[in-house]
Amino acid sequence: MDTGGGLIWTQCKPCKNCFPQNLGIYDPRASASYGTLPCDHPLCHGDGGLYNCVEGQCPYNVRYGGGASTRGIASLESFQFFYRSF
DSSP states (O other): OBOSSSOOBOOBSSOSSOOOOSSOOBOGGGOSSOEEOBTTSGGGGOTTTTOOOBTTBOEEEEEOTTSOEEEEEOEEOOOOOOOOOO
16 A cells, blocks of 8 residues: 555556555455545545546546556545554
């Protein structure tokens, strides 16, 4: 999960040209809270024109300074981080 900028993203199934990772790739079909961001959602019009409405969805395409990039459909998901004291 990349949280270093205004966009938080993770690889999702089915992805094309997935980057190798040790943990499994997130499958949104297994989530009860996942949903794509509709074009009329306020976040679809934010972050300096990052998103453009295409066929009722908000696709994004971001390039980073080192040449890496990410693209996909802006979505909403609920998740929790649990703290475990040792």
